[in-house]
Amino acid sequence: MSRTEVEEIAQEVKEIALSICKDVELMICGSYRRGKQTCGDVDLLLIRPDEVCSKELLTSILVKLRTNGFISDDLTPLESNGNHHKYMGLCKLPGEGRKHRRLDIFVVTEREKAPALMHYTGSALFNRSIRLLASRKSMSLSEHSLSADIFRKGAEKCNEGRRIETPTEESIFKLLGLEYRPPEERDH
Numbered sequence: 001m002s003r004t005e006v007e008e009i010a011q012e013v014k015e016i017a018l019s020i021c022k023d024v025e026l027m028i029c030g031s032y033r034r035g036k037q038t039c040g041d042v043d044l045l046l047i048r049p050d051e052v053c054s055k056e057l058l059t060s061i062l063v064k065l066r067t068n069g070f071i072s073d074d075l076t077p078l079e080s081n082g083n084h085h086k087y088m089g090l091c092k093l094p095g096e097g098r099k100h101r102r103l104d105i106f107v108v109t110e111r112e113k114a115p116a117l118m119h120y121t122g123s124a125l126f127n128r129s130i131r132l133l134a135s136r137k138s139m140s141l142s143e144h145s146l147s148a149d150i151f152r153k154g155a156e157k158c159n160e161g162r163r164i165e166t167p168t169e170e171s172i173f174k175l176l177g178l179e180y181r182p183p184e185e186r187d188h
């Protein structure tokens with residue numbers, strides 16, 4: 001799909017999200033953020049301030065998107081407790097001749113923003129490479145955090161280490177001893 005269509009889908013989700021929590025931030029990730037001209041799906045990252053938005057933010061958004069007919073199918077089951085952080089499904093913009101599109105929504109807190117933004121931007125090869133580098137430096141990088149002082153026995157982590165604050169993607173690169181690479185340079 002075109003970048004314009006990705007933007008239209010993101011705008012639909014953003015309007016609903018802001019109607020529920022005025023302080024939520026939405027970022028388009030995946031191949032769109034890496035600058036690709038066409039995208040296979042839409043990856044959206046919602047950043048919610050802990051003290052402002054409910055942990056049930058995603059559930060509330062999905063209810064509204066289903067009610068207005070935007071979400072057509074769920075690809076992942078939703079937990080009954082309402083505390084969701086990830087959604088995968090299909091959506092369809094209103095209008096004649098519109099196609100169903102794959103939509104992934106991820107919700108993180110402000111503290112998780114930088115590692116989540118890096119992870120959900122990808123590419124998959126970039127993510128594997130940077131996580132391997134982190135492990136070689138006795139660190140662990142996930143979509144939630146960068147941790148240091150990790151002890152491993154072979155490939156198995158024996159402890160969780162200590163979380164390092166990472167306010168920006170740039171800070172993650174610096175902590176790993178790398179020059180910053182913008183999203184459009186993360187395909188390989």
